Amino acid sequence: MSVPTVSSEGRYRLVGSTASPYALKMRAILRYRRIPFDWVIMTPALRAETAHLKPNLIPALRYPDGTWRGETTTLAHDLETRHRERSIIPEDPALAFLCDLLEDMADEWAVKPLFLYRWWDPEDQDYVSRWAAEEWSVFEEEAGSEAEREAMRRRQISRMPILGATAENKPLLEESYRRMLAAIEPHVGLNRFFFGTRPSLADFAWYGQLNEMATDPTPMRIMRAIAPKTDIWARRLDDTSGVDGEWWPLDKVLAGAAGDLLALAGELYLPFLAANEKAFNGGLERLRITVWGLDYALAPFKYQVKCLTTLRDRFCALGAPDRSRLEPVLRRTGCWPILAGEGA
Incomplete structure (x- = not known):
C-alpha cells in the first residue's frame, strides 16, 4: 500500500482515529487555529512510516517539511512558536x-x-472495539474485521490493571x-x-x-x-x-x-x-x-x-x-x- 504524501505545500498531515481523545484534541486545535492540514485515519502503511516515533502512538503530525512528530502537548506548544494567529495560550x-x-x-x-x-462493561467493549477496529490499525488482521475487533478488545482489557481500571x-x-x-x-x-x-x-x-x-x-x-x-x-x-x-x-x-x-x-x-x-x-x-x-x-x-x-x-x-x-x-x-x- 502506498503512503499518502503531503497534499500541497505548507499543509500538515494529522494521522489519527476518531476513537482517540488525543487525536480529536489535536484536530480541534488545528481547526480552531485555521492551520492548513489534512486529516488521515491511521493505516498499517502510515504506522510503518511513523515507527521511528517513540512511543509510536496516535496522533502523529507530519509537518510541511516531511518530518513527523508526536505527543499533543509538545505539538501544541511547538505550533504556538510557528503560527502566531489565534493562540490557544492565554497571554497572562x-x-x-x-x-x-x-x-x-x-x-x-x-x-x-x-x-x-470503555473496557468494563460488555456493551461498551463491543461498541468501542468495533469502532476502533475500523480506524486504529495495530494488528495484522483486516481492518474492521471481526478478528481485529476481538484482538483490539482482548488487548485493551489486558491493559486495564496496568492503567488502573x-x-x-x-x-x-x-x-x-x-x-x-x-x-x-x-x-x-x-x-x-x-x-x-x-x-x-x-x-x-x-x-x-x-x-x-x-x-x-x-x-x-x-x-x-x-x-x-x-x-x-x-x-x-x-x-x-x-x-x-x-x-x-x-x-x-x-x-x-x-x-x-x-x-x-x-x-x-x-x-x-x-x-x-x-x-x-x-x-x-x-x-x-x-x-x-x-x-x-x-x-x-x-x-x-x-x-x-x-x-x-x-x-x-x-x-x-x-x-x-x-x-x-x-x-x-x-x-x-x-x-x-x-x-x-
Whole structure:
C-alpha cells in the first residue's frame, strides 16, 4: 500500500482515529487555529512510516517539511512558536500556567475513567472495539474485521490493571467523572470556555476526553443525565474555526469552570501525581491514595513523574508577582504545597 504524501505545500498531515481523545484534541486545535492540514485515519502503511516515533502512538503530525512528530502537548506548544494567529495560550502568564495544569489533568487523569468505562462493561467493549477496529490499525488482521475487533478488545482489557481500571479503583474513577462534569456543567455554553470567550489548550484537552465519553454508551448516558450542557459543549468544540473571542481576567476565570477544576486538581490530581512521584522514586511497587474516602492504587509511572516535574518547573518559572497572584487560590485548593515542592 502506498503512503499518502503531503497534499500541497505548507499543509500538515494529522494521522489519527476518531476513537482517540488525543487525536480529536489535536484536530480541534488545528481547526480552531485555521492551520492548513489534512486529516488521515491511521493505516498499517502510515504506522510503518511513523515507527521511528517513540512511543509510536496516535496522533502523529507530519509537518510541511516531511518530518513527523508526536505527543499533543509538545505539538501544541511547538505550533504556538510557528503560527502566531489565534493562540490557544492565554497571554497572562498566571493564566497560561493554570491552562497548562488543567490540560495536564485532562490528559493524565480524565483519560482514566474513559478507559475504565470503555473496557468494563460488555456493551461498551463491543461498541468501542468495533469502532476502533475500523480506524486504529495495530494488528495484522483486516481492518474492521471481526478478528481485529476481538484482538483490539482482548488487548485493551489486558491493559486495564496496568492503567488502573480495576474493581478496587472503579469507585474513585466513577466519582471523579461525576465531579468533573459537575465542575464544568454550570459554566459552559455557546462561546463560553475555561479562560474566556475563546478556547484554550485546556479546553481542547478536556474536549478530547469528554467528546469520547459523550459517545461511548455508559459515560454518554451519565453525561446526558447530569451534564447536558457539557455534552453539547464538548461536541461544539470539534470545530471552533469560526469562533473569535477574548481572554478573561484572573478573577473571572477563577469564578468559572477553571476555578472548579482547579479545586479538583488540589483534591485529586496533584495528590495523585505526588504519590506517584514518591512511589517511583522510592522504588515502591504501588502508589496508594485515598480521596473522598475512596481508595486508588496503581504501579507508578515514570512519565507522570515527568508531568509533575514539568508543572513545578513552569510554576517556578513564573515571576514573583504572578506567583503571588495565584497563591491565594492555590493555597485554598491545596495545590500550592505540591506545586511549590513544600515537604517534597
